[in-house]
Amino acid sequence: MEYAHLGRSGATVSRLVLGTMNFGPHTEEKDAHRIMDRAVEEGVNFFDTANVYGGEGRRGWTEEIIGRWLAASGRRDEVVLATKVYGDMSEGASPTGKGLSAYSIRRAVDASLRRLQTDHIDLYQMHHIDRDTPWDEVWQAFDTLVAQGKVTYFGSSNFAGWHIAQASETARARGGLGLVSEQSLYNLVTRDIEREVTPASEHYGLGVIAWSPLAGGRLAGTQGSGVRRENSRHAADPEGQAQIQRWQDFCDERSIAPGEAALAWLLHRPGVLGPIIGPRTMEQLETAIAAFDISFTEDDLAAIDEIFPSAGGTAPEAYAW
Template sequence: MKYRQLGNSGLRVSTFTLGTATFGNTDPAGWSCIDLPQARRQIDRCLDAGVNVIDTADAYAEGRSEEIIGEALGARRDSVVLSTKVRFPVGAGPNDAGLSRHHILRAIEASLRRLRTDHVDIYHVHEWDGRVPLEETLQALDSLVQSGKVRYLGVSNYAGWQLMKALSVSDLHGYQRFVSNQVYYSLESRDAEYELLPLSVDQGLGVMAWSPLAGGLLTGKYRRDRQPEQGRHVGGSSEPPIRDRDRLYDTVEALVRIADARGVLPAQVALAYLLTRPAVSSLVVGARNEDQLAETLQAGEIELEPDELHFLDRVSAPELIYPHWHQDAIPAEFRGASDKVLHPDR
């Protein structure tokens, strides 16, 4: 297992993070399908492989995901970096969601209780809340760091302007900054390269990519001429959405071609590609069984050749929206490191 700095922080994280949205056993036939014994086995396998980050959220399986992690870790709590999140509804009350001071302070206490710990290593805000002043949200988060209940702060699912505004407010008031940026990023959708990855490079945030296999779309099971009998997208799931099926299938064909030549799996190639991208610190991966998890973790051993990376770059390249198509004409000597995320030297 390899380890990377989480942005400009001093925290070192494994290149793979165990994602636990499937933990809970509240829906055995659906998304939250992993019970406590299965979770224990997955955590054991990850720890044995060197994974040191476990990611969850208070809203996963109505808090059951956090409970299972707390039960499964037990005395091994200090051997991992625990990440959880706040924002989504955890009840029916008017203050049971959002990023108000009221909700954040209540939510962290509930998460700590479920996780059976006295602190969270990374606390992510799970989504933007446009109703609450940023000063209120960020002051509440800063107080959690000052009290020792949270070590580092992270953000997830923000737009570029929202994240930059939040960082500016933190700088203005001397609050703790976000050091982690958890985003949807995969070869199926490289939208994060428009603003979020360049911003992360420029501002020193470490990117934690969630759903790096696009909900299974990049495993090789979904092809132009065949579809699996089971899978998230077979049931009509719209997350992540598929906006360009032709580009998706072209990308899958490229993954299959490279994987076949190497004797590995298409999913492993897709993950290995993301680990070469700027600002990416860790890939948040989940699995429905231990074999699938073991295959995923093996992707960290694959080092793609420049021609393979270029092939995948070309076939999956996002359309340049404004102002990026206009900026694409800027001479290379005027580009900084953040510009080169979307406009690499040619």
């Protein structure tokens, strides 16, 4: 296992992040517990979840599964635990059940702590931008959580580059540490964040965490029922299918598994802390860990760029002179 600092913070985390979204809806609790045990044994110490994970009508289920594992295993101090706030936890019954108002944050963090059976969250991430709540209100609420010992670090997820700048500059003006991570959709098929999000993250010292690193299974040669919407537009795309075939040929020539190679590519990207792996089975966990055995030469990386072109460079050069 490889380790890195969590952005510009002093915390050390594994460069593979154990994603838990499948725990509950697709992976039974006993199997989820076995996967978490094995992950820690393999050196994965960074676990990611969200308060809304669990599915419609069962939001919070995944946090509960993790909480029972933490209580039974006694391994809380071995894990850097990350969860998220923003999603609607009221199941549509109340307008106060989502967002980043101080009211919503206070209620959400206490509920997550109860479900996770812990007294603190190591990384509390905003799952989405809240355009209706001023940044001073957000950071005041977050400062209170730090003072109470409930949260250690804060991160963002699905932010634009200018959102990262807004959040970071407001935190700086208040004398706070601000964001230490940004979790974004990032894989070979979808490289949009290279224009502004990764440059903004590097500038402000945020570690980039990549979600959907296998593009819903397409980069691994599979595509299951949990495919996210960013891949649906490629399903009947002949050009996209030809692109995937070129990727598989590239991997076959080097005798490497496409899924492992896609993860390895992310581990080679500047500013990327690591990808989130979301194993439904133990075998998928072992496959993901094997990505650290893959090294790419500069020629390999150039060949990959030919198959999956970048977003065109950083802004504004990506779309201007």
